Amino acid sequence: xxxxxxxxxxxxxxxxxxxxxxxxxxxxxxxxxxxxxxxxxxxxxxxxxxxxxxxxxxxxxxxxxxxxxxxxxxxxxxxxxxxxxxxxxxxxxxxxxxxxxxxxxxxxxxxxxxxxxxxxxxxxxxxxxxxxxxxxxxxxxxxxxxxxxxxxxxxxxxxxxxxxxxxxxxxxxxxxxxxxxxxxxxxxxxxxxxxxxxxxxxxxxxxxxxxxxxxxxxxxxxxxxxxxxxxxxxxxxxxxxxxxxxxxxxxxxxxxxxxxxxxxxxxxxxxxxxxxxxxxxxxxxxxxxxxxxxxxxxxxxxxxxxxxxxxxxxxxxxxxxxxxxxxxxxxxxxxxxxxxxxxxxxxxxxxxxxxxxxxxxxxxxxxxxxxxxxxxxxxxxxxxxxxxxxxxxxxxxxxxxxxxxxxxxxxxxxxxx
Amino acid sequence: xxxxxxxxxxxxxxxxxxxxxxxxxxxxxxxxxxxxxxxxxxxxxxxxxxxxxxxxxxxxxxxxxxxxxxxxxxxxxxxxxxxxxxxxxxxxxxxxxxxxxxxxxxxxxxxxxxxxxxxxxxxxxxxxxxxxxxxxxxxxxxxxxxxxxxxxxxxxxxxxxxxxxxxxxxxxxxxxxxxxxxxxxxxxxxxxxxxxxxxxxxxxxxxxxxxxxxxxxxxxxxxxxxxxxxxxxxxxxxxxxxxxxxxxxxxxxxxxxxxxxxx
Amino acid sequence: xxxxxxxxxxxxxxxxxxxxxxxxxxxxxxxxxxxxxxxxxxxxxxxxxxxxxxxxxxxxxxxxxxxxxxxxxxxxxxxxxxxxxxxxxxxxxxxxxxxxxxxxxxxxxxxxxxxxxxxxxxxxxxxxxxxxxxxxxxxxxxxxxxxxxxxxxxxxxxxxxxxxxxxxxxxxxxxxxxxxxxxxxxxxxxxxxxxxxxxxxxxxxxxxxxxxxxxxxxxxxxxxxxxxxxxxxx
Numbered sequence: 072x073x074x075x076x077x078x079x080x081x082x083x084x085x086x087x088x089x090x091x092x093x094x095x096x097x098x099x100x101x102x103x104x105x106x107x108x109x110x111x112x113x114x115x116x117x118x119x120x121x122x123x124x125x126x127x128x129x130x131x132x133x134x135x136x137x138x139x140x141x142x143x144x145x146x147x148x149x150x151x152x153x154x155x156x157x158x159x160x161x162x163x164x165x166x167x168x169x170x171x172x173x174x175x176x177x178x179x180x181x182x183x184x185x186x187x188x189x190x191x192x193x194x195x196x197x198x199x200x201x202x203x204x205x206x207x208x209x210x211x212x213x214x215x216x217x218x219x220x221x222x223x224x225x226x227x228x229x230x231x232x233x234x235x236x237x238x239x240x241x242x243x244x245x246x247x248x249x250x251x252x253x254x255x256x257x258x259x260x261x262x263x264x265x266x267x268x269x270x271x272x273x274x275x276x277x278x279x280x281x282x283x284x285x286x287x288x289x290x291x292x293x294x295x296x297x298x299x300x301x302x303x304x305x306x307x308x309x310x311x312x313x314x315x316x317x318x319x320x321x322x323x324x325x326x327x328x329x330x331x332x333x334x335x336x337x338x339x340x341x342x343x344x345x346x347x348x349x350x351x352x353x354x355x356x357x358x359x360x361x362x363x364x365x366x367x368x369x370x371x372x373x374x375x376x377x378x379x380x381x382x383x384x385x386x387x388x389x390x391x392x393x394x395x396x397x398x399x400x401x402x403x404x405x406x407x408x409x410x411x412x413x414x415x416x417x418x419x420x421x422x423x424x425x426x427x428x429x430x431x432x433x434x435x436x437x438x439x440x441x442x443x444x445x446x447x448x449x450x451x452x453x454x455x456x457x458x459x460x461x462x463x464x465x466x467x468x469x470x471x472x473x474x475x476x477x478x479x480x481x482x483x484x485x486x487x488x
Numbered sequence: 489x490x491x492x493x494x495x496x497x498x499x500x501x502x503x504x505x506x507x508x509x510x511x512x513x514x515x516x517x518x519x520x521x522x523x524x525x526x527x528x529x530x531x532x533x534x535x536x537x538x539x540x541x542x543x544x545x546x547x548x549x550x551x552x553x554x555x556x557x558x559x560x561x562x563x564x565x566x567x568x569x570x571x572x573x574x575x576x577x578x579x580x581x582x583x584x585x586x587x588x589x590x591x592x593x594x595x596x597x598x599x600x601x602x603x604x605x606x607x608x609x610x611x612x613x614x615x616x617x618x619x620x621x622x623x624x625x626x627x628x629x630x631x632x633x634x635x636x637x638x639x640x641x642x643x644x645x646x647x648x649x650x651x652x653x654x655x656x657x658x659x660x661x662x663x664x665x666x667x668x669x670x671x672x673x674x675x676x677x678x679x680x681x682x683x684x685x686x687x688x689x690x691x692x693x694x695x696x697x698x699x700x701x702x703x704x705x706x707x708x709x710x711x712x713x714x715x716x717x718x719x720x721x722x723x724x725x726x727x728x729x730x731x732x733x734x735x736x737x738x739x740x741x742x743x744x745x746x747x748x749x750x751x
Numbered sequence: 752x753x754x755x756x757x758x759x760x761x762x763x764x765x766x767x768x769x770x771x772x773x774x775x776x777x778x779x780x781x782x783x784x785x786x787x788x789x790x791x792x793x794x795x796x797x798x799x800x801x802x803x804x805x806x807x808x809x810x811x812x813x814x815x816x817x818x819x820x821x822x823x824x825x826x827x828x829x830x831x832x833x834x835x836x837x838x839x840x841x842x843x844x845x846x847x848x849x850x851x852x853x854x855x856x857x858x859x860x861x862x863x864x865x866x867x868x869x870x871x872x873x874x875x876x877x878x879x880x881x882x883x884x885x886x887x888x889x890x891x892x893x894x895x896x897x898x899x900x901x902x903x904x905x906x907x908x909x910x911x912x913x914x915x916x917x918x919x920x921x922x923x924x925x926x927x928x929x930x931x932x933x934x935x936x937x938x939x940x941x942x943x944x945x946x947x948x949x950x951x952x953x954x955x956x957x958x959x960x961x962x963x964x965x966x967x968x969x970x971x972x973x974x975x976x977x978x979x980x981x982x983x984x985x
Contacts, residue, residue, distance in 0.1 A: 448669055453665075453681050455703060456694055456697065458662070459658075459662035495851075505838035505875075561834070565801060566830060569823060569830070572823075748803060
């Protein structure tokens with residue numbers, strides 16, 4: 072009885088040790104390359120087991136779609152190139168704990184039915200995609216129904232011209248707890264696209280010259296993005312249908328052109344936007360259907376419109392922002408005001424500060440009559456900078472009749488904050 | 489031609505010593521200097537300067553031009569009793585006024601820019617536009633002024649007319665456009681509005697400014713017509729050529745009136 | 752010779768000159784006289800091409816005027832009111848006028864010297880007194896040795912000394928064969944200077960002839976009364 076038990080125990084122990092060794096101590100590093108025994112990634116994946124590392128030597132690998140269903144690490148040595156040949160998806164990851172680093176992905180094929188990506192993560196956890204290059208792929212990195220992944224330090228670029236022929240640089244769909252940081256994304260449709268994402272964090276990314284948005288963010292609650300830089304995109308960032316979003320220390324600049332925005336907000340609730348810089352955008356920030364947003368300590372400089380505030384936006388608080396040299400500081404299509412402006416600095420402010428407390432003694436009205444007119448009838452913009460318009464603006468400032476009377480900053484700061 | 493150059497030369501001698509021209513030059517010098525020392529941002533300074541020139545240059549050109557011709561009526565008679573062609577005298581008087589006015593504007597603005605030691609050379613394209621627009625305004629409004637004072641013997645009437653015409657172009661015309669925009673807001677207005685711009689030289693110069701500075705992108709929001717006009721070379725070609733027409737037509741009408749006029 | 756035939760000039764409804772014909776002989780000295788708005792200045796300005804005739808013609812030495820300008824090099828004109836660009840100096844206005852006629856060298860600067868304009872040469876014209884301006888004006892009219900001199904109220908505004916300098920100059924130029932036409936309201940001047948009289952009234956010539964003829968025709972003793980009697984319509 073005892074002996075039988077002992078044999079059983081020893082067998083169990085050996086099994087455990089084997090499993091332990093195989094997965095940890097004795098994990099293999101498989102070298103892949105034309106100079107090695109294993110020539111292809113597909114071959115290496117056949118006899119790799121969980122925990123193995125594939126060391127990919129430099130060279131060009133065109134192997135058709137590659138599915139990764141084992142928890143392995145793939146490391147590129149001297150930038151090996153994995154090509155989708157313009158036809159198919161490159162890596163499909165369907166195992167947890169996969170790490171991919173140091174590879175160059177090229178030309179995942181454009182496909183109007185299937186979202187071909189250079190790397191697609193499908194329903195996985197704890198994966199890391201770091202320090203890879205992505206060149207001219209349809210989609211760059213695509214995460215679906217995944218959790219706790221990190222996308223770090225990748226350079227993703229494409230030369231697409233048309234929105235329809237272009238996928239997104241980083242695409243997240245139904246994901247949780249994702250960190251996207253230090254990536255550079257150029258020339259895709261959207262730089263970073265997020266739909267139905269929770270508790271994720273996007274920081275220190277640089278998105279430029281994307282055809283549509285630098286960041287496109289929908290139905291994604293409780294996410295934050297910070298220290299990102301968006302420039303020369305169709306729009307810097309579009310954040311829609313979400314609440315509890317935190318946006319800080321981002322820079323939105325030179326999103327300039329017809330229908331361009333620094334930041335486009337649609338149906339956003341209870342969010343915080345602070346310490347961002349909006350510089351030289353056609354429209355710095357656009358609020359539609361947004362409620363209870365705290366907008367504070369932002370710099371809005373040399374934009375066409377600094378803020379366009381649609382009448383369905385209420386109870387937003389604008390304080391301690393710098394509005395400097397914008398063509399229009401605030402534009403609204405509403406004759407009533409349900410938002411608060413307090414303690415901002417306005418370069419247009421012409422009042423005085425007799426008691427020298429740094430706060431202007433006369434309230435500032437940021438909505439000019441002309442900005443109100445041009446919001447209602449767009450073609451009237453053709454009169455911009457006309458002497459007549461200046462006179463009308465002054466008259467309206469003295470006797471507000473058309474613009475929302477309550478829309479004023481009672482404590483305009485004399486100096487830049 | 490030789491005689492023309494001589495008339496212009498003495499004209500410039502005369503006007504460049506005039507108190508008004510000195511004040512005019514000082515105005516640009518001080519404005520330009522003031523704006524530059526307040527701001528490090530040269531493009532912003534240039535935009536402000538453009539806005540100022542849009543108001544000041546037409547006003548000064550039309551008023552000064554009208555008064556100038558009235559005040560020099562006896563001198564014109566003296567010159568016409570000399571063996572000089574009327575056409576030559578007309579262009580001599582005209583250029584003799586336009587050249588110093590334009591020159592004092594260009595000098596008044598460029599000296600503070602150059603002395604500031606700031607990166608103005610980077611913005612040379614905008615500066616060229618500023619000068620082009622200012623010189624066009626001078627050319628156009630002096631020729632309108634000449635036409636007014638040649639046609640009207642009564643100098644109070646003529647001066648009143650000058651101020652009124654300036655007011656029309658600078659202010660009332662745009663007010664009328666705004667009314668049209670308000671009344672016909674449900675119709676496609678863009679082409680008509682662009683058409684209207686060509687009948688007002690101040691609007692045309694304003695459009696040049698908008699075209700050359702970034703505000704043009706705002707126009708994209710109004711639809712395809714403005715987008716095409718303001719963001720392609722079409723706008724520049726059309727407004728420059730219309731400004732040229734504006735420079736020539738009143739001047740030539742003035743000339744033919746001058747040739748027929750009894751002094 | 753200046754030949755004016757059937758000249759009419761209307762300013763709108765106003766007929767300033769009505770079908771006027773007259774010949775002014777070379778070397779003559781003609782006094783053009785008439786009350787205000789009688790058409791004197793219009794006639795002078797028509798000869799100078801400053802006013803365009805409504806109908807009729809003017810020929811000077813057989814050359815018909817039709818907007819040409821070269822003939823004016825033969826005419827020296829002294830307008831009633833002198834005006835120059837305010838900010839030019841006296842010597843600049845002389846050099847400008849000289850400059851406009853290239854190739855001319857035989858300047859008559861006698862009046863500049865007699866009027867002592869040299870002293871004033873650096874003064875700006877706007878700072879000159881009316882009399883000094885008038886001196887400049889006269890000096891310019893004689894500057895180019897013109898064969899015809901047209902002087903509109905030449906002595907108005909001049910002090911007696913300058914006035915007599917100018918009169919002497921007119922007489923001496925006439926003796927050298929110059930044709931002289933002048934207007935004046937100071938009737939005494941007439942007797943000193945003029946041989947011919949053209950009396951204008953309402954745009955028409957009421958009298959044209961010598962002074963003797965004028966006095967004789969009105970059977971008055973002197974010129975002033977003779978003219979007064981024509982003006983009354985006797």
